[in-house]
Amino acid sequence: MRISVQEASFDPGQEMNAFASGRKDIGAFVTFTGVVRDTGEQKLQVMEIEHYPGMTEAALRDIAQQAVSRWSLGDVLVIHRYGTLKPGEVIMMVATAARHRKDAFEAAEFLMDYLKSRAPFWKREVTENGATWVAARDADEDALERW
Amino acid sequence: MDVLYFAWVRERIGLPREKLETSARTVSELVDELVAREERYAAAFADRSALRVALDQELSGFDASLSGVREVAFFPPMTGG
Numbered sequence: 001m002r003i004s005v006q007e008a009s010f011d012p013g014q015e016m017n018a019f020a021s022g023r024k025d026i027g028a029f030v031t032f033t034g035v036v037r038d039t040g041e042q043k044l045q046v047m048e049i050e051h052y053p054g055m056t057e058a059a060l061r062d063i064a065q066q067a068v069s070r071w072s073l074g075d076v077l078v079i080h081r082y083g084t085l086k087p088g089e090v091i092m093m094v095a096t097a098a099r100h101r102k103d104a105f106e107a108a109e110f111l112m113d114y115l116k117s118r119a120p121f122w123k124r125e126v127t128e129n130g131a132t133w134v135a136a137r138d139a140d141e142d143a144l145e146r147w
Numbered sequence: 148m149d150v151l152y153f154a155w156v157r158e159r160i161g162l163p164r165e166k167l168e169t170s171a172r173t174v175s176e177l178v179d180e181l182v183a184r185e186e187r188y189a190a191a192f193a194d195r196s197a198l199r200v201a202l203d204q205e206l207s208g209f210d211a212s213l214s215g216v217r218e219v220a221f222f223p224p225m226t227g228g
Contacts, residue, residue, distance in 0.1 A: 052220060122223065122226055135223075
């Protein structure tokens with residue numbers, strides 16, 4: 001299991017290759033990559049991501065541990081960036097490895113749902129009209145209920 | 148006790164962290180103390196249902212005890228991913 005909270009950019013392809021390298025017991029890898037999106041209505045200049053050093057790593061590790069205890073997984077990877085990001089930049093990635101695809105898919109979805117509303121990150125969108133904190137969506141909280 | 152603020156809570160209060168001496172027994176009592184202190188705290192804590200709290204880096208509730216707690220953090224609902 002690897003958890004990384006980092007300011008530096010990363011290459012999801014390279015991370016996936018390193019994650020999968022040398023695994024002969026794994027039949028399924030699922031990866032999700034999140035990218036900073038410009039919604040278009042107000043031109044997004046940058047996205048600022050704040051986090052809670054210490055708690056963030058612990059929360060991500062706890063979420064990953066829960067996934068490992070619920071599904072049959074060979075490995076888990078979570079990378080999440082903080083700092084100032086431009087539209088089109090990679091913001092985060094999760095990867096799961098399992099013998100069978102169902103475990104890999106479900107665990108990846110679980111990780112994403114929990115990460116959205118249980119990992120201490122906050123996003124602030126800076127546009128030409130000013131800056132606003134991204135509000136949490138009820139749908140993100142509701143998404144936890146299915147687990 | 149260290150008290151930390153994140154995102155718009157930090158902006159409204161105007162600082163990321165401070166050391167406080169308090170006799171508050173619960174998180175709610177601590178918030179009451181802060182709100183009574185200055186307008187910027189009242190603005191930050193105007194709607195407690197819009198806030199989350201962590202005690203020693205564990206998500207907790209406003210009715211939780213502060214006994215033995217070293218670090219309290221206040222922040223809006225998280226928006227990761």
